[in-house]
Amino acid sequence: MAIALFHSFGLRRLHSRQHLFIRASSSAAAIENPENAPQSPTTAAAAAPPSFFPKRGQTVELVCESLAFKGKGLCRVAETGFVVMCDRALPGERFLGRVTRRKGSYAEGTWDLILKHGSDFFLKDVVVRAYRRDLVQVRFSNDDPEFATVMKSIVPCDIHFHYRNKMEFSFCTKKWLPRDSVVGVQDLDETGYALGLHAPGFFDKVLHIGSCLLQNEAANRVLAVVQDCWRDPQLGLSPYDVHSHAGFLKHLMLRTGRDIETGLPELMVNFVTSSYEPKLLKHLVEKVSAIPEVVSVINNVNSSVGNTSVGEVEYILYARLVLTPPLRWRRDLHLMVIQMVQPPFTRKEVQSIIIGSIDLSAGRNSGTRSSIQIREIGDSVSSPHRPLRRVERYVYPQVEFNDEGEGEGGGGVETQGVEAEVLYKLIEDFSGLKGDGSEIILDLFCGTGTIGLTLARRVKHVYGYEVVPQAISDACRNAELNGIHNATFIQGDLNKIGDDFGNNFPKPDIVISDPNRPGMHTKLIKFLLKLRSPRIVYVSCNPATCARDLDYLCHGMGWVEENARDAKNEGENEQ
Numbered sequence: 001m002a003i004a005l006f007h008s009f010g011l012r013r014l015h016s017r018q019h020l021f022i023r024a025s026s027s028a029a030a031i032e033n034p035e036n037a038p039q040s041p042t043t044a045a046a047a048a049p050p051s052f053f054p055k056r057g058q059t060v061e062l063v064c065e066s067l068a069f070k071g072k073g074l075c076r077v078a079e080t081g082f083v084v085m086c087d088r089a090l091p092g093e094r095f096l097g098r099v100t101r102r103k104g105s106y107a108e109g110t111w112d113l114i115l116k117h118g119s120d121f122f123l124k125d126v127v128v129r130a131y132r133r134d135l136v137q138v139r140f141s142n143d144d145p146e147f148a149t150v151m152k153s154i155v156p157c158d159i160h161f162h163y164r165n166k167m168e169f170s171f172c173t174k175k176w177l178p179r180d181s182v183v184g185v186q187d188l189d190e191t192g193y194a195l196g197l198h199a200p201g202f203f204d205k206v207l208h209i210g211s212c213l214l215q216n217e218a219a220n221r222v223l224a225v226v227q228d229c230w231r232d233p234q235l236g237l238s239p240y241d242v243h244s245h246a247g248f249l250k251h252l253m254l255r256t257g258r259d260i261e262t263g264l265p266e267l268m269v270n271f272v273t274s275s276y277e278p279k280l281l282k283h284l285v286e287k288v289s290a291i292p293e294v295v296s297v298i299n300n301v302n303s304s305v306g307n308t309s310v311g312e313v314e315y316i317l318y319a320r321l322v323l324t325p326p327l328r329w330r331r332d333l334h335l336m337v338i339q340m341v342q343p344p345f346t347r348k349e350v351q352s353i354i355i356g357s358i359d360l361s362a363g364r365n366s367g368t369r370s371s372i373q374i375r376e377i378g379d380s381v382s383s384p385h386r387p388l389r390r391v392e393r394y395v396y397p398q399v400e401f402n403d404e405g406e407g408e409g410g411g412g413v414e415t416q417g418v419e420a421e422v423l424y425k426l427i428e429d430f431s432g433l434k435g436d437g438s439e440i441i442l443d444l445f446c447g448t449g450t451i452g453l454t455l456a457r458r459v460k461h462v463y464g465y466e467v468v469p470q471a472i473s474d475a476c477r478n479a480e481l482n483g484i485h486n487a488t489f490i491q492g493d494l495n496k497i498g499d500d501f502g503n504n505f506p507k508p509d510i511v512i513s514d515p516n517r518p519g520m521h522t523k524l525i526k527f528l529l530k531l532r533s534p535r536i537v538y539v540s541c542n543p544a545t546c547a548r549d550l551d552y553l554c555h556g557m558g559w560v561e562e563n564a565r566d567a568k569n570e571g572e573n574e575q
């Protein structure tokens with residue numbers, strides 16, 4: 001995760017006041033696009049004569065330079081410098097790899113045999129490379145002395161395992177075995193069915209997983225219970241077959257939150273199925289709901305042939321009281337509602353679920369909980385005529401926070417929660433609020449409004465934009481639940497903004513942009529360039545698109561258009 005802060009636009013160079021802050025993430029970083037892999041004149045890659053291009057199936061000695069797009073190692077053939085993108089390669093490693101595919105100016109390969117281990121891998125170095133002029137078409141130069149001062153240190157992420165609060169496993173008719181796996185180590189079952197994670201590059205093959213190092217121990221117990229029984233022929237359950245489109249079970253999604261009082265994990269289990277047949281799931285529901293940490297079991301029905309995990313309709317099969325904790329440094333802000341459910345099983349019963357919110361901040365101070373709001377779910381979440389949709393957001397927030405600190409001690413702290421909290425605090429710091437409540441904030445890609453809402457009480461108004469309508473209703477609901485009246489959330493596609501975008505809100509003092517991996521659309525960047533807002537905080541989960549967007553924001557887009565014109569002219573001249 002990276003945050004970049006910019007104070008002004010159209011600069012050819014970065015000023016020392018401008019900071020680029022990198023937040024370490026333990027997940028594989030997607031850094032550079034292989035299409036933009038280094039092809040500078042100093043390397044042999046671009047200039048290599050065709051005979052130097054390795055052939056498909058050829059084994060070559062490779063040196064890994066850095067991590068690139070989708071966590072692949074950007075490697076070079078030791079002799080020629082030709083670029084080969086390899087899974088599992090780590091920076092600094094020298095190894096034997098096999099070329100599996102040629103893709104224009106580079107190839108893809110597999111990692112086969114280590115020859116020399118690499119040095120320690122530094123995320124900062126990887127992120128810096130995303131901004132280097134010779135690696136991608138980004139005009140932050142290494143020669144620029146100010147660039148070094150702009151890059152801030154990595155904030156380390158100390159916990160590398162059991163940190164994820166959401167895991168999605170797939171049911172599959174085809175078990176995938178890694179090439180180097182020893183037969184017998186895998187859980188071989190005569191059905192060949194699997195529940196686990198997709199093999200890289202395969203939508204129809206799944207690596208069967210008994211226990212996953214990324215999720216916590218309670219989630220692993222749920223996984224183990226499901227693994228233990230779902231293939232029992234007596235239950236009549238079948239995995240969905242992505243080719244024939246037959247079968248029932250599609251995905252098992254596990255989300256972890258935390259009990260506000262005990263700090264212990266709370267789990268939501270979501271079975272994604274191709275049809276609504278609660279009787280078929282009854283045994284699984286009984287088994288998983290017997291696990292103390294499981295607070296809800298959801299059935300997400302997705303009858304489409306696609307294999308996405310978002311269903312058309314969601315049913316609650318089991319649930320009990322869920323509380324979501326406030327932010328550590330903001331005990332007055334609760335970002336999610338509480339769901340109180342007596343296990344209903346039919347769609348009709350779901351309509352009578354009660355949603356409430358408890359103001360725990362006052363409770364903390366006074367020793368008692370101050371108020372309980374109870375609301376029928378039908379009033380704003382779902383009408384009696386519509387099935388309840390996207391329930392999980394009401395059970396667990398998009399971002400979860402732990403409640404440690406303030407002398408309560410740590411212990412079992414969930415990294416994702418800690419990380420989110422650190423990130424949100426950094427955004428607040430980088431926003432540089434004056435504290436006089438005068439500022440306007442534009443929260444782009446606001447999701448359920450969490451970033452804007454953490455700032456709302458210290459500013460004049462927050463305007464949030466987001467494409468998903470349900471997220472917008474959640475954002476409004478979050479504002480309402482927290483008694484925040486100076487936040488406006490608007491549904492809209494930021495890739496399709498018109499010339500009138502900006503007419504509906506005053507000029508913002510601070511823009512916060514938190515796009516997903518593809519980054520910001522050029523239309524939005526042009527809007528921001530024209531807007532000339534004094535401060536932008538850019539939160540990114542993809543350094544490559546972040547570098548590109550920051551380049552545009554700092555240097556303008558004129559040169560991109562010039563390049564496009566030149567390329568077009570060249571193309572026309574060649575014809």
Ligand SMILES: C[S@@+](CC[C@H](N)C(=O)[O-])C[C@H]1O[C@@H](n2cnc3c(N)ncnc32)[C@H](O)[C@@H]1O
Nearest residue numbers: 445446447466467468492493494495514515516
């Ligand atoms: C990285 S998330 C940020 C969420 C939010 N800022 C938060 O902290 O929870 C990116 C958000 O952008 C939204 N999004 C993706 N494409 C969009 C688009 N074209 N227009 C508006 N929002 C979009 C996604 O739905 C998602 O909520």
